[in-house]
Amino acid sequence: MPSLKDLRNRIASVKATQKITKAMQMVAAAKLRRAQMQAEAARPYAERMAKVLGNVAAGVQIGPETPKLLSGTGKTDTHLLLVCTAERGLCGAFNSSIARLARDTANRLLAEGKTVKIVCVGRKGYDILRRTHGKLILELIELRSVKVLGFENAEEIGKKVLNLYAEGGFDVATLFYSRFRSVIQQIPTAQRLIPTEIPQVEEAGSGAIYEYEPSEQEILEKLLPRNVSVQIFSALLENGASEQGARMSAMDSATRNAGEMIKKQTLTYNRTRQAQITKELIEIISGAEAL
Amino acid sequence: MASFPFELVSPERIIFSGEVETVVIPASEGEMTLLADHAPMMTSLKTGFLVVGSGKGEERILVQGGFVDVGPKGATVLAERAMPVSEVTGDILAREISRAETEHETVEDPVLKAEAADTVAQLREAKARLGL
Known part of the structure; x- marks a missing residue:
C-alpha cells in the first residue's frame, strides 16, 4: 500500500510529464504548419518538372544513346534503398513504419538473390535498420544540423546517389519516405528513383513540335539528374510534414493518457486519505467505548 | 503589346507568375527574348539576369541554371537557383x-x-x- 506522500509525488510527476507532452504537441503543430507551407511551395516546381520531363522523354526513343538514368543499366541485380526518416523520435510509429517497409523490401530482394545496399537519411532509420541490416548500410546522412531544409540538402544527397550510380554501384534505386495525407494519416511509400519513371503526359496539345536548344539529348542529360534531386527534395519535405503530423497526434494521445492517469491516481489518493481518517476515527471511538 | 502567361519557379517557391509582354532569358547558347506566341521550345539556362517586362515596367531576376519550357500556352522557367535582384x-x-x-x-x-x-x-x- 503506497503512502499518501508516494501518491502525491506520483501525481505531481505525471502532471509534469503532461505539461511536457502538451508543449511538444503545440510545438509540433506550429512546425507542421511551416512544413506544410514549404511542401506546398515546392510542389509547382516538381509538377512542372514532371511535365517537362514527360514531354521531352515522350519524343526520345530508348536506344544505346539514351542516358543510363532513363534506360537503366539493363540489370536489376543490385538495389539501393534510400531510406528517409526523421532525426528525432517521439513521433509515434512514423520512423518505425518507414523502416519496416524498407526492411521488408530488403528481405524480399535478398530472398530473390539480389544484392541490397542501404543509404539512410536521418538518424532514426539508421538506428532501427542497423540492428538487422547493419552490414548493408553504406552511409548515414544526417540532417540534424539543418534548420530549414533547402534544395541544397537534397542536391547533395542526389549527387551522392548519382556518383554511386555512375560508378556502377547499383542498378535500381528506391526512395522510402512517408507521404503526408493528414495529421493522423501518413503513408509509408516506396518510390522508384533510378531508372527514372517517366510521368504520363495527359495534357492536350502536348504533341506540339518542340525546338530544342541545345539538342534534345543534351537537355535530357541535364534534366534527368536534376529530376533525381527534385524527387529527393519533395520526399524530404513530405517527410518533414509527416513527422510533425505524427508527433502532433502522438503527443496529443500522450497528453490524454496522462490526464486519465492523473484522474485515476487522484481517486486512489482520495480513497486512501478517507480510509485513513475513518481508521483513525474508529480507533478513537473504540478507545472511548472500552473505558 | 500582346501578353502571355509566364512563370518562374525555383525548387523552393514560385518567384514570378503572371502576364508579361517580354522575357529576356540567359539561355545556354546566348540570350534570347521571348514574346507572345513563341514557337514551342525547350532550352537550358546559364547564370545571368532574366528580365521580365510587362506594361508596368521591368523586373530583373538573377538565375543560375535551369530550363525554359515554352509551350503553346505560355512559358515556364524552372530555375535551379533564382532570386529577384532586389533581394x-x-x-x-x-x-x-x-x-x-x-x-x-x-x-x-x-x-x-x-x-x-x-x-x-x-x-x-x-x-x-x-x-x-
Whole structure:
C-alpha cells in the first residue's frame, strides 16, 4: 500500500510529464504548419518538372544513346534503398513504419538473390535498420544540423546517389519516405528513383513540335539528374510534414493518457486519505467505548 | 503589346507568375527574348539576369541554371537557383561566387569545368553590374 506522500509525488510527476507532452504537441503543430507551407511551395516546381520531363522523354526513343538514368543499366541485380526518416523520435510509429517497409523490401530482394545496399537519411532509420541490416548500410546522412531544409540538402544527397550510380554501384534505386495525407494519416511509400519513371503526359496539345536548344539529348542529360534531386527534395519535405503530423497526434494521445492517469491516481489518493481518517476515527471511538 | 502567361519557379517557391509582354532569358547558347506566341521550345539556362517586362515596367531576376519550357500556352522557367535582384546582397553573391569557384576547382569533367568557369565569370559580372 503506497503512502499518501508516494501518491502525491506520483501525481505531481505525471502532471509534469503532461505539461511536457502538451508543449511538444503545440510545438509540433506550429512546425507542421511551416512544413506544410514549404511542401506546398515546392510542389509547382516538381509538377512542372514532371511535365517537362514527360514531354521531352515522350519524343526520345530508348536506344544505346539514351542516358543510363532513363534506360537503366539493363540489370536489376543490385538495389539501393534510400531510406528517409526523421532525426528525432517521439513521433509515434512514423520512423518505425518507414523502416519496416524498407526492411521488408530488403528481405524480399535478398530472398530473390539480389544484392541490397542501404543509404539512410536521418538518424532514426539508421538506428532501427542497423540492428538487422547493419552490414548493408553504406552511409548515414544526417540532417540534424539543418534548420530549414533547402534544395541544397537534397542536391547533395542526389549527387551522392548519382556518383554511386555512375560508378556502377547499383542498378535500381528506391526512395522510402512517408507521404503526408493528414495529421493522423501518413503513408509509408516506396518510390522508384533510378531508372527514372517517366510521368504520363495527359495534357492536350502536348504533341506540339518542340525546338530544342541545345539538342534534345543534351537537355535530357541535364534534366534527368536534376529530376533525381527534385524527387529527393519533395520526399524530404513530405517527410518533414509527416513527422510533425505524427508527433502532433502522438503527443496529443500522450497528453490524454496522462490526464486519465492523473484522474485515476487522484481517486486512489482520495480513497486512501478517507480510509485513513475513518481508521483513525474508529480507533478513537473504540478507545472511548472500552473505558 | 500582346501578353502571355509566364512563370518562374525555383525548387523552393514560385518567384514570378503572371502576364508579361517580354522575357529576356540567359539561355545556354546566348540570350534570347521571348514574346507572345513563341514557337514551342525547350532550352537550358546559364547564370545571368532574366528580365521580365510587362506594361508596368521591368523586373530583373538573377538565375543560375535551369530550363525554359515554352509551350503553346505560355512559358515556364524552372530555375535551379533564382532570386529577384532586389533581394540580392553582396554577401549572397560572394557566397555564390565562392561556391562556384570550389565547384570549378573540384570538378574533373572538362565540360562541367568549362560550365563552372562560365558561372564564376557570370556571377562576377552580375556583382559588378549591381555595384555590390
